[in-house]
Amino acid sequence: MRGKTRQINVGTVKVGGGAPVSIQSMCNTDTRDARATLRQIEALAAAGCDIVRIAVPDMAAAEALREIKPRSPLPVVADIHFDYRLALASVDAGADKIRINPGNIGADKIKLVADACRGAGVPIRVGVNGGSLERDLRESLGVTPQALCQSALRNIRMLEEHDFHDICVSIKLSNVNGTVQAYRMLAENCLYPLHLGVTEAGGEEMGTLKSAAAFGALLCDGIGDTVRVSLTADPVREVYAAKKILKALDMGRTGIDLVACPTCGRTQIDLIGIYGELERRLAAVKTPLRVAVMGCAVNGPGEAREADVGVACGVGEGLIFKKGEIVGKVPGDEIIEILLREIEKMTGEEICRKEQN
Amino acid sequence: MRGKTRQINVGTVKVGGGAPVSIQSMCNTDTRDARATLRQIEALAAAGCDIVRIAVPDMAAAEALREIKPRSPLPVVADIHFDYRLALASVDAGADKIRINPGNIGADKIKLVADACRGAGVPIRVGVNGGSLERDLRESLGVTPQALCQSALRNIRMLEEHDFHDICVSIKLSNVNGTVQAYRMLAENCLYPLHLGVTEAGGEEMGTLKSAAAFGALLCDGIGDTVRVSLTADPVREVYAAKKILKALDMGRTGIDLVACPTCGRTQIDLIGIYGELERRLAAVKTPLRVAVMGCAVNGPGEAREADVGVACGVGEGLIFKKGEIVGKVPGDEIIEILLREIEKMTGEEICRKEQN
Numbered sequence: 001m002r003g004k005t006r007q008i009n010v011g012t013v014k015v016g017g018g019a020p021v022s023i024q025s026m027c028n029t030d031t032r033d034a035r036a037t038l039r040q041i042e043a044l045a046a047a048g049c050d051i052v053r054i055a056v057p058d059m060a061a062a063e064a065l066r067e068i069k070p071r072s073p074l075p076v077v078a079d080i081h082f083d084y085r086l087a088l089a090s091v092d093a094g095a096d097k098i099r100i101n102p103g104n105i106g107a108d109k110i111k112l113v114a115d116a117c118r119g120a121g122v123p124i125r126v127g128v129n130g131g132s133l134e135r136d137l138r139e140s141l142g143v144t145p146q147a148l149c150q151s152a153l154r155n156i157r158m159l160e161e162h163d164f165h166d167i168c169v170s171i172k173l174s175n176v177n178g179t180v181q182a183y184r185m186l187a188e189n190c191l192y193p194l195h196l197g198v199t200e201a202g203g204e205e206m207g208t209l210k211s212a213a214a215f216g217a218l219l220c221d222g223i224g225d226t227v228r229v230s231l232t233a234d235p236v237r238e239v240y241a242a243k244k245i246l247k248a249l250d251m252g253r254t255g256i257d258l259v260a261c262p263t264c265g266r267t268q269i270d271l272i273g274i275y276g277e278l279e280r281r282l283a284a285v286k287t288p289l290r291v292a293v294m295g296c297a298v299n300g301p302g303e304a305r306e307a308d309v310g311v312a313c314g315v316g317e318g319l320i321f322k323k324g325e326i327v328g329k330v331p332g333d334e335i336i337e338i339l340l341r342e343i344e345k346m347t348g349e350e351i352c353r354k355e356q357n
Numbered sequence: 358m359r360g361k362t363r364q365i366n367v368g369t370v371k372v373g374g375g376a377p378v379s380i381q382s383m384c385n386t387d388t389r390d391a392r393a394t395l396r397q398i399e400a401l402a403a404a405g406c407d408i409v410r411i412a413v414p415d416m417a418a419a420e421a422l423r424e425i426k427p428r429s430p431l432p433v434v435a436d437i438h439f440d441y442r443l444a445l446a447s448v449d450a451g452a453d454k455i456r457i458n459p460g461n462i463g464a465d466k467i468k469l470v471a472d473a474c475r476g477a478g479v480p481i482r483v484g485v486n487g488g489s490l491e492r493d494l495r496e497s498l499g500v501t502p503q504a505l506c507q508s509a510l511r512n513i514r515m516l517e518e519h520d521f522h523d524i525c526v527s528i529k530l531s532n533v534n535g536t537v538q539a540y541r542m543l544a545e546n547c548l549y550p551l552h553l554g555v556t557e558a559g560g561e562e563m564g565t566l567k568s569a570a571a572f573g574a575l576l577c578d579g580i581g582d583t584v585r586v587s588l589t590a591d592p593v594r595e596v597y598a599a600k601k602i603l604k605a606l607d608m609g610r611t612g613i614d615l616v617a618c619p620t621c622g623r624t625q626i627d628l629i630g631i632y633g634e635l636e637r638r639l640a641a642v643k644t645p646l647r648v649a650v651m652g653c654a655v656n657g658p659g660e661a662r663e664a665d666v667g668v669a670c671g672v673g674e675g676l677i678f679k680k681g682e683i684v685g686k687v688p689g690d691e692i693i694e695i696l697l698r699e700i701e702k703m704t705g706e707e708i709c710r711k712e713q714n
Contacts, residue, residue, distance in 0.1 A: 175607055176573055176606050177606065180573070180577045181577075205601065206601065206604070206605055209565070209569045209605035212566045212570045212573065212605075213569045213573025213574075213602065214573060215573075216537070216571060216572075216573045217570075217573045217574040217577050217578075220533065220537045220570075220574050221574075244562065244563065244566055245566055245570065247566075248533060248563055248569075248570055249570055250533070250534065
């Protein structure tokens with residue numbers, strides 16, 4: 001097992017040093033459209049995201065960050081490439097973290113970025129990936145875990161030379177095995193918190209599986225402090241995928257444990273639809289609660305005896321039950337809202353009235 | 358990296374010793390209903406399963422095995438508990454492998470089973486899991502990876518004492534981390550091929566993620582020779598899940614690489630439905646071929662230039678293309694069949710006429 005990593009603060013979220021594994025995602029809006037970006041950040045927050053990243057490709061985006069940051073419910077990371085002035089402008093605009101690849105900022109300018117970040121208490125993620133490996137390493141070692149690890153260590157050293165240590169690191173390849181080897185090597189060579197991810201993971205299904213495989217290999221060994229599941233999909237899906245993977249590893253945060261029966265010949269209602277909407281709308285609830293969605297009244301209440309609350313669906317209606325006891329009968333189209341109101345009462349948490357998605 | 362394991366033969370399928378990772382599943386039919394069981398075995402074979410297991414809880418099931426085995430397209434493993442006579446009857450009925458937990462067969466009877474299996478050239482899987490751990494180990498070590506590993510080694514020794522070495526081993530817990538630690542320990546202590554699985558993994562989504570995480574952690578280290586994804590679902594789904602996980606780990610066998618665009622506002626056809634049916638019906642094809650299913654004619658043929666064959670769907674029709682060139686236009690309801698016939702021509706493999714599912 002790996003020892004504790006150094007801890008950094010990304011806004012109010014602690015990363016590393018034994019803090020719970022946090023979930024990150026990245027907006028795919030045009031950052032300059034502050035309204036659209038904020039709307040997406042709110043959807044990500046509702047889904048359970050902890051930290052959001054936005055691209056800052058130009059000065060207009062850095063200016064938009066100034067508008068986005070104070071209204072964002074999540075800490076905001078500015079993603080910067082090549083131009084140190086965008087990093088300085090982002091720090092000035094209130095970014096909670098900067099993600100750079102120091103190598104492509106340039107050794108001469110990196111001191112300015114490190115100084116600005118130190119002054120503002122803003123950590124830096126050193127983000128290395130297969131696609132942006134330095135030429136000398138690529139030529140001598142190829143796009144290998146060894147090369148990426150060396151690149152990361154070299155980039156870390158560029159910051160350390162300016163006495164900057166408020167760092168986290170990512171080192172992503174597009175294949176699971178290489179990613180696992182690279183992070184393992186890195187974990188042996190530095191104590192900074194690690195941001196896990198598989199780059200260009202693919203669509204929702206394959207990308208989730210690649211991430212599950214890589215995160216499983218690493219987190220089981222105590223490697224990894226924060227995660228992003230990269231998907232060619234709505235960023236909200238990245239958050240759901242990350243939450244599910246952490247849950248599969250028994251590292252999920254508390255919250256709703258939503259269980260459902262496999263549908264069968266007795267199912268007379270759109271159970272998969274009900275399950276899906278409950279899953280989305282309950283995603284942000286933090287109180288631990290077991291909610292059962294059963295397809296029929298035959299086995300429903302009995303099988304769900306361990307649930308705190310649930311529904312056993314019949315033809316066009318549902319029996320609502322608590323702790324295995326039926327407490328009421330409601331029309332099919334009211335099942336979702338009535339369950340959500342019960343859950344609100346039991347948890348004391350407010351649940352959004354309409355679908356976020 | 359782990360060294361090569363010993364190789365065993367499960368019917369015609371080689372397991373261990375560097376053979377490709379094989380995929381297993383288990384019928385959920387009543388074994389005594391030979392017809393239903395054979396139908397399910399055929400569906401599993403069509404989906405890409407390599408080895409199938411059936412429960413043999415009584416003598417009638419062992420008798421049914423006699424009928425099932427000669428007509429099964431897959432090697433058949435008999436799953437036996439407690440009664441050594443069921444193991445002997447299953448070997449006599451032609452089982453290609455026996456899965457037992459020698460501890461619950463009894464030290465006095467295990468010689469009879471080992472002798473019968475040796476005589477028939479039938480390997481034995483020592484299947485240890487958290488639920489059936491011997492009491493002394495449970496009491497001294499708890500249901501821990503250490504206890505399971507000791508149980509497996511003890512059970513292996515019971516067979517080795519009778520000079521039986523035609524063994525593979527599984528050691529399953531219901532949580533990912535424990536399963537990973539248990540298999541790692543076992544891999545350090547024996548050279549028999551290992552059958553990977555997470556027991557009681559759950560429904561399709563969570564069970565697949567747990568298996569992906571565990572298999573990722575193990576297979577990246579060269580641990581594991583054959584896999585089963587246990588799901589509370591149709592066994593055919595276990596096979597799809599296993600294939601996808603192996604693909605995510607770049608360990609997939611050759612066969613169809615089915616790619617599809619994310620649907621968008623331009624999509625005018627049930628692309629997800631078309632994708633799903635193609636996925637099912639192409640699952641057993643072995644020739645490597647890239648098949649693209651695109652939602653519109655705007656980007657379809659262009660984006661799919663790397664595909665061997667595909668379709669770009671318009672309103673109620675589809676443009677069939679090969680290597681990026683449009684070769685014909687067909688009505689929407691003929692897209693699937695025409696694509697399948699093209700793929701048959703290109704691969705020389707026969708594709709089932711109707712859906713298996």
